[in-house]
Amino acid sequence: MIPFSDPSASYKSHKDEIDQAIRRVLDSGWYVLGQEVESFEQEFAAFHGPDLHAVGVANGTDAIALALRCLGLGAEDEVITVSHTAVATVAGIEQAGCVPVFTDIEPVTRCMCPKTLQTRISEKTKAIIPVHIFGQPCQMHEIMKVARRLDLSVIEDCSQAHAAEIRGKKVGTFGDLATFSCYPTKNLGAIGDGGVVLCEDPEKAERLKRLRQYGWSNARESLHRGVNSRLDELQAAILRVKLTHLQSDNEKRRRLADLYDHLLGDLPITLPHRNTHELHAMHLYVVECDDRDGLMTHLREQGIGASLHYPLAVHRHRAYAARIRGAEALPNTEAFYQRHLTLPLYPELPDQSVEKIVREVHAWFEKR
Numbered sequence: 001m002i003p004f005s006d007p008s009a010s011y012k013s014h015k016d017e018i019d020q021a022i023r024r025v026l027d028s029g030w031y032v033l034g035q036e037v038e039s040f041e042q043e044f045a046a047f048h049g050p051d052l053h054a055v056g057v058a059n060g061t062d063a064i065a066l067a068l069r070c071l072g073l074g075a076e077d078e079v080i081t082v083s084h085t086a087v088a089t090v091a092g093i094e095q096a097g098c099v100p101v102f103t104d105i106e107p108v109t110r111c112m113c114p115k116t117l118q119t120r121i122s123e124k125t126k127a128i129i130p131v132h133i134f135g136q137p138c139q140m141h142e143i144m145k146v147a148r149r150l151d152l153s154v155i156e157d158c159s160q161a162h163a164a165e166i167r168g169k170k171v172g173t174f175g176d177l178a179t180f181s182c183y184p185t186k187n188l189g190a191i192g193d194g195g196v197v198l199c200e201d202p203e204k205a206e207r208l209k210r211l212r213q214y215g216w217s218n219a220r221e222s223l224h225r226g227v228n229s230r231l232d233e234l235q236a237a238i239l240r241v242k243l244t245h246l247q248s249d250n251e252k253r254r255r256l257a258d259l260y261d262h263l264l265g266d267l268p269i270t271l272p273h274r275n276t277h278e279l280h281a282m283h284l285y286v287v288e289c290d291d292r293d294g295l296m297t298h299l300r301e302q303g304i305g306a307s308l309h310y311p312l313a314v315h316r317h318r319a320y321a322a323r324i325r326g327a328e329a330l331p332n333t334e335a336f337y338q339r340h341l342t343l344p345l346y347p348e349l350p351d352q353s354v355e356k357i358v359r360e361v362h363a364w365f366e367k368r
């Protein structure tokens with residue numbers, strides 16, 4: 001079986017460094033929120049640019065909820081996002097007590113459409129969460145223009161786009177805050193759960209550090225109603241290793257995507273779009289075609305882990321159906337969900353596997 005993603009291959013390719021980092025933590029006797037977390041936070045912030053602050057949390061869903069709470073948002077405050085995302089984005093909004101509202105994607109980038117966004121804004125709208133889906137940067141300049149004009153906060157959901165760039169500037173540095181998941185399959189993946197919130201404002205960073213641990217001040221007095229969403233030392237130490245390889249791992253992803261693009265170019269398939277002024281993080285390689293289910297079945301029969309991101313748009317899940325404003329008019333999202341298919345892609349995927357996958361895609365089109 002060729003999996004669509006392979007976290008164990010990532011561990012094996014950086015094994016010595018990761019084993020050393022794990023041993024260092026085990027020997028230290030300090031296992032939650034310590035020196036490793038602090039160092040990871042500093043390194044992660046510096047990786048994104050000067051004068052930034054990173055706060056390690058337990059996962060990417062908490063990162064979204066805590067970022068919203070850090071802005072003082074909660075009950076009745078509307079947050080506009082897309083239905084074409086991991087359920088986690090919407091779960092994070094509701095975890096903070098906010099009200100999600102859906103806007104459509106635009107078909108080329110598959111990310112939030114800045115024009116449709118404007119039609120969803122109400123008096124209750126307080127924040128926008130664009131999602132850099134599959135590693136493709138959103139149109140941040142257009143989204144920020146809308147947000148600044150209407151005094152709305154922007155939280156970038158960067159969980160699928162670690163180290164993606166727009167004109168040389170990393171995603172996560174355009175909005176007021178940015179959130180990252182470090183789930184094992186992500187481009188910067190832990191060996192367990194992890195998440196990060198990134199921001200420029202040091203006061204917000206301090207507030208986030210309190211919120212992630214019972215609202216505690218340094219004197220361990222709860223100043224706010226907090227939660228327990230701490231990052232542990234083992235995951236932080238592993239993420240420090242992985243961060244040093246993130247750029248080269250992303251390069252490997254892009255090179256494999258080039259190979260797919262080259263070998264699939266003559267088929268009636270829509271390939272992932274890439275703008276020349278952007279660096280795509282290529283978290284997932286997602287194509288679009290007619291009879292996607294037929295192609296997926298064929299590939300799976302050949303031992304190829306073709307899969308769906310996602311089987312359902314969020315507004316089509318029973319938990320969210322018919323209760324989220326904006327869900328009634330998402331034509332581009334609906335069309336995308338009829339046609340999308342994720343092909344295997346991860347840094348260690350051998351070229352021969354890509355060639356085999358492509359051969360099987362060609363074989364399926366020929367026999368149709």
Ligand SMILES: Cc1ncc(COP(=O)(O)O)c(C=O)c1O
Nearest residue numbers: 059060061086088089159181183
């Ligand atoms: C776009 C997006 N947002 C948020 C998350 C939530 O991350 P986690 O699974 O770490 O809670 C994920 C990961 O699944 C994601 O892909």
